[in-house]
Amino acid sequence: MIAVLAHAFFFYEWMNNRFMVGPNDGLGQIVPFKHFLYNQYKKGEFFYSFQFGIGGGIYAQLAYYFSTSTIFYITCLLVYLGEAIGFFNRVDPVFWGQAAVFINTIRLSLVLVIATYVFHYMKIALPYAFFSAFLYGVSIMYFGHAIYWEFFTDCFLWLPLLVLGVEKLIREENPFWLVLAMSLTLLNNFYFAYVNFVFISLYVPARWLIQLPEDRLSFQKQLGHYVLIVLLSFMIGAIAFIPAVSGFLNNYRPEFTGSISLFELHDNILYESRYLLLPPLFVLFVFIKNLYRDKTFLLFTSIALLFVVFHYSPFIASAFNGFSAPQFRFEYIGVFAISGAVGKGLTHLKHATNTQLILGGAGLFTIYMLGNFFDERVTFSLTPPNHVFIFALWAAAIGASLLSIRKSARRLNLLCVVMVLFHLVLVNSGARLIFSETGFIPSHSFMTSRKYHSDEQSSLIHQALDENRSLFARTEWMTDTRNNTPLIQGFYGNSAYSSVLNGDILRFYYDDLEIDMGRESVSRFSGFGDRTHLHSLMQVQYKLVDKYRQTPIPYGFRPHSENEGYILYENKHVLPFARATSITFQEKDLNRFSPLVREHAMLKGIILENGEANGQVEDLYNLMETAQITAIGGTYEKETLHITENVGGIDITIGERRETEIDDYFSFFLQNQSKTAPLFTLKINDYETTRKSRSSVYKTDINAITVRIPSNNVISLRVPKGNYTLKNLGLRSESYQVLQEAYERDHIKQIDVEVDGRNIHVNYDNTVHDTYLALPIPYEKGWEVKVNGKKQPLQKVNYAFLGSTLYEGVNEITFSYLPPYFRLAVTLSSLGLLGAGGWLRHYRQKRRPQ
Secondary structure: OHHHHHOHHHHHHHHOOEOOOOOOHHHHHHHHHHHHHHHHHHOOOOOEEOOOOOOEEHHHHOOOOOOOOHHHHHHHHHHHHHHHOOOOOOOOHHHHHHHHHHHHHHHHHHHHHHHHHHHHHOOOOHHHHHHHHHHHHOOHHHHHHHHHOHHHHHHHHHHHHHHHHHHHHHHHOOOHHHHHHHHHHHHHOHHHHHHHHHHHHHHHHHHHHOOOOOOOOOHHHHHHHHHHHHHHHHHHHHHHHHHHHHHHHOOOOOOOOOOOOOOOOOOEOOOEOOOOOOOHHHHHHHOOHHHHHOHHHHHHHHHHHHHHHHHOOHHHHHHHOOOOOOOOHHHHHHHHHHHHHHHHHHHOHHHOOHHHHHHHHHHHHHHHHHHHHOOOOOOOOOOOOOHHHHHHHHHHHHHHHHHHHOOOHHHHHHHHHHHHHHHHHHHHHHHHHHHHHOOOOOEHHHHOOOOOOOHHHHHHHHHHHHHOOOOOOEEEOOEOOEOOHHHHHOOOOOEEEOOOOOHHHHHHHHHHOOEOOOOOOOOEEEOOOOOHHHHHHOOEEEEEEEOOOOOOOOOOEEEEEEOOOEEEEEEOOOOOOOEEEOOEEEHHHHOOOOHHHHHHHHHHOEEEOOOOOOOOOOOOOOHHHOOEEEEEOEEEEOOEEEEEEEEEEEEEEOOOOOOOOOEEEEEEEEEEOOOOOOOEEEEEOOEEEEEOOOOOOOOOOOOEEEEEEEOOOEEEEEEEEEEEEEEEEEEEEEOOHHHHHHHHHHOOOOEEEEEEOOEEEEEEEEOOOOOEEEEEEEOOOOEEEEEOOEEEOOEEEOOOEEEEEOOOEEEEEEEEEOOOOHHHHHHHHHHHHHHHHHHHHHHHHHHOOO
């Protein structure tokens, strides 16, 4: 009932076809991943998808989200059963938007039940244990996670179980609750396993310092148990944890280079905070000396105050985020400790004297007045709904009520009920204010519009794909900046947005080919910069274009079909899915050449990470050697571009062009010299892209850029007012003769390819002495290859893709994928379960009365 009431505003919105989904990552990641994974699981494909990005291991790369989540597995099972019996007519992206409020309500119910049991186990009277669980679950942190990053809320389930596990071990010498809790944490999410275990590494020493009367297990025996518990839990959780960590380590995210301060007053936890809001009851109880006689209150309060300090430390936020950019996702731990302290304080409140309560009230009043006085953003007003006014009323009402009714358990329980109802009103009012009046809640109409998932878009794509017999005909299309559009609209694309991606693919974009994606941002890739060579190599056969937007069309793309709002273009130079060659290049030999030369190398043959090279590298003339540069709206001297007008830059005049010059590849290094300047737009002729502020945590720190533009006698680069470092200018022209030759040569060869789940079967009668095979499938740990039944070393070719050696005659090649170290992980999990089962049996026999 409480969980439903806590979501009352969102149930009201649900009845009006508006959903409990965040407008950014909620629509961009949560809904697409749920929809995509559910369809994968229905097909029995749990480990790999050729649809995710340009192909990727979903078990490893999406473990941060849902692919190892127990709650999501149960959700999928229930949805599948509901679909099978006809209860759900259509499970599509809109369905997952509609289902969000129900999933979050059920999860909150579980949080309330588990946390109530844990608090009650720690000798908090049952009504107050539930009140503590309520403060923990129905918190600003929970709803912030549930709305924007739903998978984060699972951590609210495992934290109380971890605390219960430690307490069961110390109080009852029972290690199995901790084994269960740690195993579930490791299985569900490697990131929050790290966060929770950092907390437990603090909680256990705190319990050694603050010993309770119920403690039975000595310090020495605890140590021995902890070693065995950690070992068994790791082994049990290995089946999910090892592949997930491997996927995370293979990710590539530029190192955070911003300064991280030790201490910073970034918000006011008394009045307004997105992460941690102190209940006035907690502040009151902190000042009641008599409560500290209870060691459990001392334990909870000490941890709570420690996390209040942590709240104001970006350094600690960085440590909890793996020593990366500061993120305050760990604050639910502080909420848990604060809630426990409130429950324990209520349990013992009847023993407090009037003097102690008055002193506590004075402390409460002083803290809130100081919080108001030292924060310029907080102004006191008697006009509702001013938040200071609300908190003042809340604090005064609680203080007066406690002073008068603390001796009566019945009246105190009634006060808790009143506070629960008042808190529920505040939660729903806050949700209405933030997400309705000043924010945006996705609706059914939005999720079926051209801004998200329009039939007008997807029907044009799928009509063409239904006629196409290619193995993986990819389509370039995104709605706005939603890189996961292919997952929503159900086609093979060339874009992805996820916190964990294939690091080799990201380096392919950032470093190897310097592909600009039209928008600088970490954890995503999209398109190939309208570079036809890459489209043809990577099976991009179609590009959807909005008629009402000016969109560059790559060379060789011709109109295929159209409707009222969109045109679908078809690539006339798509190369075969599997390509065989005897011409080889080495990565290190190509490092000093331009990205266009590297593209030519991939078309002529194959680029090897290791191995002998026999191909001739032909450099391309740099038109900048004879071009003239003119500064516009400022000056350009000694690699510094100083723009004094609102918009300026440089014009590069080329002179006469040859008729065969179709496109130009313009390469340069550009960086805003101001670290605090905001995001800015960069234009090169008609091409437009955005670059992040250097202070943004989502910047890539990749400033070497190559863009493809139609050949022109003048190249105009434009940026806003400011100072920029602009250097390493290079300009090469492209006639596409190399692509034409590759297209004609490769289509002669008969290479048969079949796909069976996570297996790719290639048959090739090698009569022309080819030595290597290349596939446009990203290289990553987990792939294996067999040639004619014998296992062979897997080759990483063309910087980031699968390859294999070839032999003369018939080659029957099978590429197979399993999550990284999966066989080892399954073995460890099996042994861990056996070990835990044996220990449990020994434990029960030992406890059995003789």
